[in-house]
Amino acid sequence: MNKRNLMIGIIALGISLMCLIPASAAGFTPQNNALPDYFDFSDNYYTVYGGPDVSANIVGDNEFYRGDSVTLNINLMNKGVITGFKSEEDDDPIDELDQKLQQQEQSYESQRTTAIGIVAILTSPDPNVEVKSGPQEAGSLAAGEQTTSPIMFNVEFSENAPSGEYPLTLNLYYGYQKNVQVSGDNETSLGVTNMDVGLWYDVGSQNVTIPVNVKKEAQFEVTNVSGQLNIGEEGMLHATYTNTGNEPVKDAIVRISAADPFSTTDDQAYLGDMDVGESAVAVFKVKVGDTAIEKPYAINSEIKYEDTKGHDRVSDNVKIKTQVSASSNRWIDVTRGFCDCSIGYRCYCVVYET
Known part of the structure; x- marks a missing residue:
């Protein structure tokens, strides 16, 4: 039976700490560009281009009144694609073992577009809109998949918020497969013996603008x-x-x-x-x-x-x-005198004796 080892390389900054990474450009951005020296233990047949591309949109209406406290439901979809492959081998003929290893690497490289362990953070640059919720987890999305249920953020609009559009920023952080290396001893009818697969993961980030609007209204x-x-x-x-x-x-x-x-x-x-x-x-x-x-x-x-x-x-x-x-009837005539009603709610009366 073939022996198959799967060796995983994980970045030092784990997925659970992705909330601490600063926001970057709107498109997919890797946090680490260089592979470490200790990753080069096998053959790298391909360099692959592309990665996750997570889009976001509000489910339902995005128009609200000033003073509203609402829950925004945001749907995520991964539109990531592999944009190209570059062979790292020369044009010399290769044996059956190398052909098999190339096929195995290409199969693993296709997983590069999966966004793993997505964490979403919604922020507002305008004080008239306050995001009350912290980071939200959205799970993993392969290319072409969307969240089965939206992520939710509680948002409050100021009582004094002028009408108009307020752009919110949704920062997205996730792991993705950065590179694959494979090696093996021999090609047999049962496959490659002692095949090792090295997977290197990195953290990608995106930010997406989520516009919300405060409706015009009378005041x-x-x-x-x-x-x-x-x-x-x-x-x-x-x-x-x-x-x-x-x-x-x-x-x-x-x-x-x-x-x-x-x-x-x-x-x-x-x-x-x-x-x-x-x-x-x-x-x-x-x-x-x-x-x-x-x-x-x-x-x-x-x-x-x-x-x-x-x-x-x-x-x-x-x-x-x-x-x-005070009462307009400050002095009230009585039968034999008068009353002063200007002090508090009591009237002070003087009555003349006959």
């Missing part, structure tokens, strides 16, 4: 507030809303949330269609409770509207900043 600000709100009284509050975003809206309706010391039976106002930069005034009838004090207050509001794609949307919370003043 609202209260740009002016008027009206008199007094303690213990009902008054009219006028709030001017301006569309400060980059998308027009249709049929905008604003609703306020009247919390203590405010109350209202009139919590909605129609703003209508608002183009970018356009303003509209909402008017609310608001009652101020007797427990209020003279100071600035903020009333929460939100706007429901229809976007340019016909979808119903609700804005972020928009605050209406207003001032509460």
Whole structure:
């Protein structure tokens, strides 16, 4: 029976440490170009060109709204090919043993395009997009294969992220077969006796740009507030809303949330269609409770509207900043005296005796 030995040469930097390798060019890049001296124990019949070529794309939509926290599903596919062979032998005739060894080496060399133990790291150069996940393992991919399930990264978009495209960088690191050497004693009817196969592995790296987009949308600000709100009284509050975003809206309706010391039976106002930069005034009838004090207050509001794609949307919370003043009835006549109601929520009364 033929004796067959398989000798594996592995680089000093193992696959488990690939996360520490700096990113390189977008295409396949070997980390070590030279073979060590101790690898030359057999014959090298071919030099092979080519290697893994891992592409990446997002599964599903790549458009999101500012403030979103999402999971990006990324599919990987290995499109690696052997681009050429170069014979390292001269043109002299060769014996049957060398022919057999050449065939064996060529068979092993075809595995050069396999990406082994892929590790993926997603980064964002823009602070408006934050990648919350660390390195992800994607297994090994032979040429023509793709991941059976996508790798996943959690990503957060800033509440203040402007609309537009944000390119993320996916750094890929993997092992691949760099070179093969074979040797043997004799060619027999059963094959080559005492055949040794030396496999040298290196680390390759690629980076792929993954574009994500923050959608255009309307944004609202209260740009002016008027009206008199007094303690213990009902008054009219006028709030001017301006569309400060980059998308027009249709049929905008604003609703306020009247919390203590405010109350209202009139919590909605129609703003209508608002183009970018356009303003509209909402008017609310608001009652101020007797427990209020003279100071600035903020009333929460939100706007429901229809976007340019016909979808119903609700804005972020928009605050209406207003001032509460003392009651307009500071002095109240009584039958035999008067009351001062300007201090807190109690009235101090003076009653004349007859």
